[in-house]
Amino acid sequence: MIKLAVLISGSGSNLQAIIDAIEAGQLDAKIALVLSNKANAYGLERAQQHGIPAQCIAHRNFSDRASFDQAMQQVLEPLELDYLVLAGFMRILTPEFIRHFEHRILNIHPSLLPRYPGLHTHRRALENGDSEHGVSIHLVTEVLDDGPLLMQGSYPVQADDTEDSLAQRGHKLEHLMYPRVLQLLATGDLNFKQGQPYFHDAPLQRPLTPED
Ligand code: GRF
Numbered sequence: 001m002i003k004l005a006v007l008i009s010g011s012g013s014n015l016q017a018i019i020d021a022i023e024a025g026q027l028d029a030k031i032a033l034v035l036s037n038k039a040n041a042y043g044l045e046r047a048q049q050h051g052i053p054a055q056c057i058a059h060r061n062f063s064d065r066a067s068f069d070q071a072m073q074q075v076l077e078p079l080e081l082d083y084l085v086l087a088g089f090m091r092i093l094t095p096e097f098i099r100h101f102e103h104r105i106l107n108i109h110p111s112l113l114p115r116y117p118g119l120h121t122h123r124r125a126l127e128n129g130d131s132e133h134g135v136s137i138h139l140v141t142e143v144l145d146d147g148p149l150l151m152q153g154s155y156p157v158q159a160d161d162t163e164d165s166l167a168q169r170g171h172k173l174e175h176l177m178y179p180r181v182l183q184l185l186a187t188g189d190l191n192f193k194q195g196q197p198y199f200h201d202a203p204l205q206r207p208l209t210p211e212d
Contacts, residue, residue, distance in 0.1 A: 002082040002186045005033045007072075007089040012043020013171060014087035014108060014178050019050050021179035028186040032079045035072065037091050059091055069097035076101070083185065086140065087178065095142040103195045105140035108178055110170045112136060112152055117145030122166040125157060133157050133166055135173045136207070137181050139195065148197050149207040150190065151181050176210050184208070 006015050015034060021027035034047035034054040047054035055075065062068035068091070076084065077100075086107040098105060111121035113136040125133045134154035141147035153173040157166065184190035190199050190208075197204040199212075 002029045002182065003080065004029050004031050004083050004085050004182070005035055005076055005079060005081050006031055006043075006047075006085045006087050008034060008036050008041050008043040008087055009038050009090040010041050010043065010088050012041065012046050012087065014174055015043045016046050017175035018085070018087070018179055018182065019046065019052070021183070023050070027179045027183045029182055032081060033076070035075065037068075037089070043088075065092070065094050066096065069094045073097060073100055083182070085178070085182070092144060093140070098140055098142050103139060103192045106150070106181070107138055107140050107145070107147075108174055109136045109138065109145050110167065110174070112154055113138060113145055113149060122163040122170070125166065126161065126163065130157055133170070135170050135177060137177055139192065139197065141195075148195065148204070150197055150204070151177050151209065151212075152207040153177050153210045173210065180210060181208070 006018065008015055018027065022029055031052050034043060034052055036044050036056045037059040039056045039058060044054045044056060057071050057075065059068045062071065082104065084101055084105045086105065112134040116124050122133065132154045134152055136149055137151045138149045139147040155169050155173060190197060199208065
């Protein structure tokens with residue numbers, strides 16, 4: 001069983017997928033805390049509906065990133081977490097925070113990294129006429145949307161696709177992928193040695209796919 005905190009800023013549909021997988025017995029994990037930087041994040045309600053501790057630390061109440069991150073660290077540290085799961089958490093973390101939880105922070109990003117780090121990934125894929133788009137789950141390092149890739153899922157871009165239709169298709173994939181990666185971590189099939197991902201005791205040569 002792995003112990004998680006899930007960090008959110010909004011809807012929390014990925015959080016819901018993780019909760020559902022735990023409740024269905026498909027994911028051997030416990031969510032010790034759902035933490036949001038926004039008080040009105042719907043994900044906080046989702047947590048409460050499932051009896052999961054939920055808390056808001058509003059970044060607006062802090063004068064800078066460092067003090068906000070320190071406040072989060074103070075709440076998270078005593079929980080003795082295996083992993084911090086970023087699921088639509090829309091704040092950039094300080095290098096100090098990332099180093100503190102080194103090799104324990106995961107992120108999900110709506111593009112096939114290294115393509116399109118940052119925002120508006122679906123728009124950029126459409127503008128560039130990409131024939132495929134996708135989702136990446138990676139270990140967080142000090143560089144935004146960088147860090148070793150753990151799993152990528154892709155889907156074709158069709159002629160009539162819009163930002164919304166791509167986002168919808170991406171979300172479906174995300175909801176499969178995050179519980180899957182977490183379960184691989186829970187079983188130890190996937191683990192890290194000095195920040196390098198290993199799958200079945202061999203260095204991961206390419207990102208896993210949802211089918212692996
Ligand atoms: C997802 O698209 C994820 O890739 C991105 O933020 C979104 C979060 O969605 N990082 P939700 O809050 O889980 O519904």
